[in-house]
Amino acid sequence: MCAMTSPFKQNVQVNQPLARYTAARLGGNADYLFIARDTEWLEIVEVLNTAWKHNIPVTIIGGGANILISDKGIRGLTIINRVSELDHGNWENSSNVSATAGTNLIRLTRYCQEHGYKGMEWAIGVPGTVGGAVVNNAGAHGADMSDSLFHAVVYEHGRGAQLYTVEELNYAYRSSVLKFRDNKRFMVLLATFKLEQDDPTMIQERMDEFNAYRKRTQPPGASLGSIFKNPDGDYAGRLIESVGLKGHQIGDVQVSHVHANFLVTLSEVASATQYYELIRHVQKTVYEQTGIELELEIQVLGEWD
Numbered sequence: 001m002c003a004m005t006s007p008f009k010q011n012v013q014v015n016q017p018l019a020r021y022t023a024a025r026l027g028g029n030a031d032y033l034f035i036a037r038d039t040e041w042l043e044i045v046e047v048l049n050t051a052w053k054h055n056i057p058v059t060i061i062g063g064g065a066n067i068l069i070s071d072k073g074i075r076g077l078t079i080i081n082r083v084s085e086l087d088h089g090n091w092e093n094s095s096n097v098s099a100t101a102g103t104n105l106i107r108l109t110r111y112c113q114e115h116g117y118k119g120m121e122w123a124i125g126v127p128g129t130v131g132g133a134v135v136n137n138a139g140a141h142g143a144d145m146s147d148s149l150f151h152a153v154v155y156e157h158g159r160g161a162q163l164y165t166v167e168e169l170n171y172a173y174r175s176s177v178l179k180f181r182d183n184k185r186f187m188v189l190l191a192t193f194k195l196e197q198d199d200p201t202m203i204q205e206r207m208d209e210f211n212a213y214r215k216r217t218q219p220p221g222a223s224l225g226s227i228f229k230n231p232d233g234d235y236a237g238r239l240i241e242s243v244g245l246k247g248h249q250i251g252d253v254q255v256s257h258v259h260a261n262f263l264v265t266l267s268e269v270a271s272a273t274q275y276y277e278l279i280r281h282v283q284k285t286v287y288e289q290t291g292i293e294l295e296l297e298i299q300v301l302g303e304w305d
């Protein structure tokens with residue numbers, strides 16, 4: 001990072017490591033880092049507007065469960081959004097739960113169960129925040145955000161707070177209108193879910209089943225979940241296994257023995273460069289042997305050679 005005079009009045013740190021904020025525990029430093037936890041919206045919006053005014057690129061990280069940050073880190077401002085508030089009630093003729101974007105998705109799922117709202121059980125084992133899930137259309141066990149999201153509030157450059165209905169988010173498999181926007185000048189602030197009432201015990205039973213399935217089929221430890229999207233009519237994990245890459249290792253990053261679509265970080269000396277090399281190697285090998293191009297489900301951020 002070159003020497004810079006910080007334009008921020010708020011508590012924005014300079015040249016800070018990001019690895020601890022990602023599920024893979026990898027990646028370099030942020031030029032500027034703002035951690036929003038018990039932070040008022042006004043303060044977050046001020047930080048965003050200052051960055052935008054000075055043409056400083058902004059990257060928002062929720063739980064860091066779906067991003068690979070390069071070893072060179074992220075230029076500009078990174079905001080870690082962990083602002084977590086939940087509310088529920090009956091409005092607009094339905095049972096609703098609302099969550100600020102920094103709320104842990106599993107916390108939201110438990111909250112829904114405790115208050116007798118069904119529909120979010122699928123998210124019980126999905127790490128990350130509500131904001132990341134809104135952007136990615138996170139999903140599991142045959143359901144995803146598009147099934148239960150009502151609307152999301154998104155703060156946008158030059159437009160302020162905008163309400164997006166679930167239709168306007170244009171959800172598809174692990175994708176949304178926000179995920180691949182060229183102009184990244186936005187931040188999800190809040191999501192509201194339209195749910196139905198059910199017996200909390202029944203909801204808990206479904207959550208227990210999903211948790212047990214996850215424990216049986218997915219590896220523990222540092223990973224980014226599924227690296228590749230499942231191609232039409234097939235599974236990325238099955239394809240990777242079929243080309244003999246289960247257990248394949250580059251440096252200290254390994255194709256998991258438990259689930260071949262997971263790449264696990266084995267030690268603290270593993271690097272994002274090794275992680276990315278293994279991703280490229282898997283893509284190349286699967287393509288050469290099957291003709292299928294595996295598409296990334298995770299997002300790769302920061303500076304790469």
Ligand SMILES: Cc1cc2nc3c(=O)[nH]c(=O)nc-3n(C[C@H](O)[C@H](O)[C@H](O)COP(=O)(O)OP(=O)(O)OC[C@H]3O[C@@H](n4cnc5c(N)ncnc54)[C@H](O)[C@@H]3O)c2cc1C
Binds near residue numbers: 126
């Ligand atoms: C062990 C493991 C299991 C997983 N299993 C699943 C699964 O079953 N199903 C599934 O769908 N995913 C799964 N994932 C991936 C991950 O949990 C989801 O993609 C999750 O929704 C990511 O949320 P996050 O807050 O961590 O997002 P991040 O990884 O922090 O960010 C993802 C994207 O969202 C953007 N973003 C995040 N918050 C905001 C915001 N407030 N405003 C604007 N942009 C924002 C980021 O800039 C980035 O583009 C798994 C991951 C792991 C590690």
